[in-house]
Amino acid sequence: MAAGFAQWGNDLYTGRRSYDIVGRRRLWFTISAILVVLSGILLVKPGLNPGIEFRGGSEFVVSGVEDRSQQLAVDTVQSIAPDEAPKVSDLGANSLRIQTSELDRAESEQVAAALADAFQVAPDQVTTQFIGPTWGADVSQKAVTGIIVFLLFVTVVMTLYFRNWRFALAALVALFHDLVITVGVYAAIGWEVTPSTVIGFLTILGYSIYDTVVVFDKVRENTADVLDQSRHTYAERANLAVNQTLVRSINTSVVALLPVGAILFVGAFILGAGTLRDISLSLFVGMLVGTFSSIFLATPFEVWLREREPKVAAHTAKVLQARRASGEEGAPVLAHAGPVGATIPGAHLGTAAQPKRRRTKR
Amino acid sequence: MLLGIVLAVFGSVFVGTKVSTASWTPGLALDLEGGTQLILTPISTAGTPTSEDINQAISVIRQRVDASGVSEAEISRQGQRNIVVSLPGTPSQETLDLVRKSSQMDFRPVLAVDYGAPVPEATATPTTSPTDGATPDATPSSTPDPSASASATADGSVTGTVPGATTPTPDPSPSATSGATSPSDAAFYLTPEVQKKFEDLDCSDEGALTGGEPGAADAAFVTCDTDGVFKYVLGPIEIPGTQIDSATSGLQVLPNGGVGTEWVVNIKFTSAGTTAFAKTTERLLGLQSPQNQFAMVLDGLVISAPQVNVVIPNGQAEISGDFTQASAATLAQQLNFGSLPLTFQVESEQKVSATLGSEQLQAGLVAGLIGLVLVVVYSFLQYRALAILTVGSLVVAAVLTYGVIALLSWTQGYRLSLPGVAGLIIAIGITADSFIVYFERIRDELRDGRTLPAAVERGWDRARRTILASDAVNLLAAVVLYALSVGGVRGFAFTLGLTTVIDVIVVFLFTHPMMEIIARTRFWGGGHPLSGLDPRRLGAPERTRYVGRGKVVTGPRSTRDEVEDEPVAGRKVPTPVGTGGMTIAERRAAERAAARQADATTDAPQSTEGND
Numbered sequence: 001m002a003a004g005f006a007q008w009g010n011d012l013y014t015g016r017r018s019y020d021i022v023g024r025r026r027l028w029f030t031i032s033a034i035l036v037v038l039s040g041i042l043l044v045k046p047g048l049n050p051g052i053e054f055r056g057g058s059e060f061v062v063s064g065v066e067d068r069s070q071q072l073a074v075d076t077v078q079s080i081a082p083d084e085a086p087k088v089s090d091l092g093a094n095s096l097r098i099q100t101s102e103l104d105r106a107e108s109e110q111v112a113a114a115l116a117d118a119f120q121v122a123p124d125q126v127t128t129q130f131i132g133p134t135w136g137a138d139v140s141q142k143a144v145t146g147i148i149v150f151l152l153f154v155t156v157v158m159t160l161y162f163r164n165w166r167f168a169l170a171a172l173v174a175l176f177h178d179l180v181i182t183v184g185v186y187a188a189i190g191w192e193v194t195p196s197t198v199i200g201f202l203t204i205l206g207y208s209i210y211d212t213v214v215v216f217d218k219v220r221e222n223t224a225d226v227l228d229q230s231r232h233t234y235a236e237r238a239n240l241a242v243n244q245t246l247v248r249s250i251n252t253s254v255v256a257l258l259p260v261g262a263i264l265f266v267g268a269f270i271l272g273a274g275t276l277r278d279i280s281l282s283l284f285v286g287m288l289v290g291t292f293s294s295i296f297l298a299t300p301f302e303v304w305l306r307e308r309e310p311k312v313a314a315h316t317a318k319v320l321q322a323r324r325a326s327g328e329e330g331a332p333v334l335a336h337a338g339p340v341g342a343t344i345p346g347a348h349l350g351t352a353a354q355p356k357r358r359r360t361k362r
Numbered sequence: 363m364l365l366g367i368v369l370a371v372f373g374s375v376f377v378g379t380k381v382s383t384a385s386w387t388p389g390l391a392l393d394l395e396g397g398t399q400l401i402l403t404p405i406s407t408a409g410t411p412t413s414e415d416i417n418q419a420i421s422v423i424r425q426r427v428d429a430s431g432v433s434e435a436e437i438s439r440q441g442q443r444n445i446v447v448s449l450p451g452t453p454s455q456e457t458l459d460l461v462r463k464s465s466q467m468d469f470r471p472v473l474a475v476d477y478g479a480p481v482p483e484a485t486a487t488p489t490t491s492p493t494d495g496a497t498p499d500a501t502p503s504s505t506p507d508p509s510a511s512a513s514a515t516a517d518g519s520v521t522g523t524v525p526g527a528t529t530p531t532p533d534p535s536p537s538a539t540s541g542a543t544s545p546s547d548a549a550f551y552l553t554p555e556v557q558k559k560f561e562d563l564d565c566s567d568e569g570a571l572t573g574g575e576p577g578a579a580d581a582a583f584v585t586c587d588t589d590g591v592f593k594y595v596l597g598p599i600e601i602p603g604t605q606i607d608s609a610t611s612g613l614q615v616l617p618n619g620g621v622g623t624e625w626v627v628n629i630k631f632t633s634a635g636t637t638a639f640a641k642t643t644e645r646l647l648g649l650q651s652p653q654n655q656f657a658m659v660l661d662g663l664v665i666s667a668p669q670v671n672v673v674i675p676n677g678q679a680e681i682s683g684d685f686t687q688a689s690a691a692t693l694a695q696q697l698n699f700g701s702l703p704l705t706f707q708v709e710s711e712q713k714v715s716a717t718l719g720s721e722q723l724q725a726g727l728v729a730g731l732i733g734l735v736l737v738v739v740y741s742f743l744q745y746r747a748l749a750i751l752t753v754g755s756l757v758v759a760a761v762l763t764y765g766v767i768a769l770l771s772w773t774q775g776y777r778l779s780l781p782g783v784a785g786l787i788i789a790i791g792i793t794a795d796s797f798i799v800y801f802e803r804i805r806d807e808l809r810d811g812r813t814l815p816a817a818v819e820r821g822w823d824r825a826r827r828t829i830l831a832s833d834a835v836n837l838l839a840a841v842v843l844y845a846l847s848v849g850g851v852r853g854f855a856f857t858l859g860l861t862t863v864i865d866v867i868v869v870f871l872f873t874h875p876m877m878e879i880i881a882r883t884r885f886w887g888g889g890h891p892l893s894g895l896d897p898r899r900l901g902a903p904e905r906t907r908y909v910g911r912g913k914v915v916t917g918p919r920s921t922r923d924e925v926e927d928e929p930v931a932g933r934k935v936p937t938p939v940g941t942g943g944m945t946i947a948e949r950r951a952a953e954r955a956a957a958r959q960a961d962a963t964t965d966a967p968q969s970t971e972g973n974d
Contacts, residue, residue, distance in 0.1 A: 005744070013809050053710070063717045095718065109455070112713075124396075127718050130711040138444075138709070150842040154835065161831055199781060199843075199854045203788070206839025206858075210792075210832045214799060217828045248802040254740055255798060256791030259733025263787055266729035275393070275780045276726060279854070283788065 009247040015240055022239035025300035032177055032297050039184020048183070051192035051278075053131050053139065058103045060112060061127040063095040065119045073098050076118040080110045102130070143198045147205065151175075154209055161213075162220055166309075170302035171212045174293040178208040182286040189281070196275045200282025207283075208290040211252065212298045218245045219299055226315070233316040238303045242295055253291040260284050364758070364871035371765035378772045388764070389771040391779035391853065394723040396716030397450040400461055402706040403443055411443065411704060418699035419706075420445055422661045425588065426460050436775065440852065444709065448777075462706050467603030467699070469639075470583060470596035471646060472655040472667055473551060474560065477592060551582035551597055565590035587664040594664055596657050600642050603660075605635030607677075609697035611690035614682060625685035627693045628678065636677025646670040658697065665696050726783040733787050737794050745801055746892045751880065752797045755873045759793050762864050767857075778853070785857030792836065793865045797873060799832075800825040804877070804895070814881045814895060822874055829869055836862045 011017035021028070052059050062073075070088040073096055077086040087099040096119070103111060108128060116123040151172065158168035182204055186197065219241040226237050260283045267277030306312045379385060392399045404411050404419045411419070416439060423445065424437050436448040447461050565586035583596045607630040614622035631639050646654045647670050657667040668681045681693070734756070741749035763786065770776035803825040807817035840859030844852055880886045886893045 009805070010809060013806060061715070061718055063715055063721065095721075125715045125717050126713075127715045128711075128713040130708065132707065132709045146842055150839060153838050153842065157834065157838065196781060202843050203839070203854070203858070206836050207792075209835045209839070213832045213835055214828055217831060221824070244806070245802075248798055251740075251744055251798045251802070252795045255737050255794045256788075258736035258740060259730070259787045259790045262733035262736060263726075263729040263784060266725050266732070270728075271722065271725045274722065276722070276729065276784055279781065279784045 005247075012243045012246050015243070018239065018243050019246075020239065021242050021296060022235045022300050022303050025304060028296040028300055032293070035184075036177060036180050039180045039187075042184045042187040046187055046190060048187050048193045049190050051194035051197075052099050052129075053194050054137070056131050057099060057101045058108050058111075059100075059127075059129040059131075060098045060115055061095055061129075062098070062115050062119050062121060063125045063127070064121050065094050065096050067119075068094070068096050070096075072118055073115065076114045077111055080114055081107055102132075139195050139198060143202060146202060150202075150205055158209075158213070162216060166302055166305040167216050167220075170298050170305060171209055171216070173301055174212055174290075174298040175205060175208045177293050177297055178204055178286055178289045181289045182282055185285045186282060191278065191281060194275075194278050196278035197282050200279045200286065203279075203283060204286030204290060207256070207287055208293065211249070211290050211294040214248065214252070215242060215245050215294050215299060216302070218242075219302065227311060230315075230319050230322055233319045234306055234312050235303050235316065238299055238306075242299050246295065249291055249295055253287060256287055257284065260287060364867070367867065367871070368758075368762055368765065371762065371769055375765060375768050375772065378769075382772070385772070386768060388767040389775070389777045390719075390723065391777035391782070392448050392450070392712070392719075393714055393780045394719045394726075394778065394783075395450065396714050396719040397448060398458065399449070399710075399712045399714075400447045400458070401440075401709040401711075402445045402447065402462065403709050404445065404704040405707050406704050414695055415699050415704065416443055416445065418695055419704055422699075423447060423461055423706075425661070425663070426463075427457070436777075445706070458711075462708055466704075467606075467658065467660045467697070468599040469601040469603075469642070470599055470657050470659055471642065472594055472652050472657050473582065473597055474595040475592055475652045475655075475667075476560070552595060553582070556582045556584060556595060559584045560593065560595050563593050565593050583659070585659065585662055585664060587667070588660075592664070592667075594657055594667065596659065596664075600656070601631070601635055601638045603697075605632050605638065606630070606697055607632045607635070609694040611685075611687075611694040614680070624682055625687055625690040627681045627685070627690050627697070629681070629697060631677035631679070633677070636675075639677060639679065640673065640675045643670045644673045647673055660696050660699070666693055722780050723783070726780060726787070730783070730787040730790070733790055737790055741794065741797075747885070747890075748801060748893060748895060751873060751876055752794060754876065755797060755868050756790065756793060758872050759861070759864050759868045762868065763789075763861055766860060766864070776856075778857075780853075782853035782857045785854040786861065789858060789861035789865070793861060793868070796829050796833070796865055796869045799828050800869065800873065800877070803828075808895065814887045815878075818877050818881045822877070826870075826874075830866070833862050833866050 008017070012019075068090055073088045074086055077084050077098060077100060081100065081103060084100045084103075089097050089099075098115070100111075108130060112126045112128050113123060116126045155165075155168045155172065158171055159165045162168070179201065182201060186193065191197075219238050222237045222241040222244075223234055226232065226234050232240075260280050263276050264280035264284050267274065267280050271277060307316060375386065402423075404416055406415075420437055420439055427437065427447070427449070436446075438446050440446050449457065449461075563584055563586065580598045582598070584593070585596065586593045609627060609629045611625065611627050614624040614626045616622045642656060646656060648654075651669065652667075655667045655669045657664045659665070666681065668683070685693070737756075738749065738753055741752045745752065767776065767778060771778070800821065804814075804817050804821035807821045808814065810817075812820065837859055840855045840862060843855035844859060884890075886895050890896065
């Protein structure tokens, strides 16, 4: 398998095998648009399920419980605060989480003591948490500020690094796409949105850009002197770059997803709701979508932008025209435009590449 | 170089364990260790608290917590206006209430002063005085005050007046029915009860300096100063802190308009405060020491008790004494803080049981271990023996991270939280990615037909740029997250940023040098099939050769494709997109290979080259 994968990587590198990613951009754009719209709908319809940090309220976690009877927990809470309708959920192997609306201090202490009593655990095994209603708003406001500042910085840094704002714009579009879809998936799954989730979302910002930068670096390298030759168009060179980094993209995603998956597994199945689960789900989805977008969205979009640049457009037209003139039918232009790959010294480039006898009418 | 860094980090931790409180295990945050965390936002009814007010509020809370006997409490500021108080273990209800209490400042007249702790009076020499200039007490001012100011010297003057000597004369039979003539009416306020309380008060007791209790506004109040050196009986509140307009510290302005050499604190009162202060100074001026002092009470503790030398009618007072620049600034800050009574709104209160904490830590570590093993297994599948380098680099990165965290937890009081652990685990993937970028680049160069040392050199040149650019983006994300976040996000952003930096260090100082070294070994440099750097497996051209017919060829790739891998059936044959056909030699080689295949002998790929 590994050998096949390596061979596949070689073929991608040399261009012997090439996936027309840039050329089929309409397909990718459509898929992405559908996903984004779907996420938008999900955000409205079931909507995000705000966690206690965003609603405000009190939370109790009783650890080391033998018998996880939810009814017992509800009854215990109601014996202190009769109007409460506590939300009870299992947590980890032997813990129980009880969420109520805001209780005042005295009540909260009483409930904690009563819970310890009812579940026959030591009082210090009851974790209590009280969150004021403004806390979550504070966190989300900070998150939004963070996103905006980050985006500004990234735009500047990428524009400077790639010396072209189109790279930055394409990366931002991909980023937006990743973020919306991740949040949408989160809404669809219906897990509570906690500050940990927000951490996950914010980390995706970094990861998505990171992933895109690596692909773009190759694109830039391949297309650095694209205007000085007339064999390939910009789109073809960019497509080669995507193909050449495909192996890296896959390896990277797998390697990044493995630890996150491990946390997600431990978080979801062993610990239950909590920091680890919330961070890892948003990261898992975000990294997956981020890999997709760095390959299928960012580069095609960047090419689409570049082809609107007069210089590049003129060059593309020139290359295609020359190709048509030489008789190489360029129906789907990218599919067989000769090996769009790293040139191998001494390789034969076909008779079309041979010098033509000059036909002079004399 | 790298060894130097590692040694420096661990050396300093080692020294720390010997001479200080450093420990080999990093400190754990509350969600892993169990304990109580409160997040407070100071709220003022009058105006927005400034950054200095919040710092002052933090020191007020710190004073309360430290004095209440809770050890290892951490009080820090997060974001613009949040105060995070972390208390280990399960603190008592009183402690928690204390932290949340609002804080205020008042001016009260001094009725009586004594040493805070039972000290033989004979030792009442200046040497026993606190060195903190912010607690000036009753000594006559030696400076005539031209700018009409209340003037007091800080302690340390060598005059014979010792506060302890002026214990009030108890008046055992105050006519309790008649009202007080003035707030300084010692006869009225010094009831036997107060007297008893005053005598019993020992400022060296645990909890005596906790503060937080402002005392009844219209009754006598017995308290200590913030250092516990002196204790006071104070009259009712005369001027609430809200009537202070502002306070500044600076060098004394001399009557001729020049600047003196003495540090003073200038207070400006509001119009209501001006009237009240004029009345107070007028009355106090005529009284005996210590009753001619007024005390500034912050959060139930006396921060300063200057003596009145002049009546101040214009609401602009100057406090002089043995201030240093710092102590004057501190007092001014405290006064400013007092002008804005703060209440603390509890944003979040979390009490984590130690059981839950250790459970979470354990789960986090298990998750990290699983993730690490999976990454290692995957790299061995992908990169064969080269994965040894990945694993080695990961180990170096892990060791370095651990050392830095232990170091930071000692020097900076850093605590590892659960989001922090999550950040570390996720960093495994991101760190490993740097190696992937690097290895893939080297492979690309090998595919171009370079020898391994050359491929390493050139691949490094290119990978370096990519790694730096992408790590810069990561670091940027971490810094922005850290700067703009509160609570758990911070811990996560911190570890993410830290591991990004360590990633760069490890790639530059370990992975790349090691790669250069192993590129010279026979196993890797010779491209052993299991080395992960086998040029043949990577489809590199053998060597450019002239094959006749005016053709130069770059290795019999198509032949090798047939021969190299074991399962021929069902394997996808790469479709040649190029225009180059097979040479006769290649065709012959292919035939030979097919024949060999028919004989069902498995040959090493190297021996099947068809060269003629």
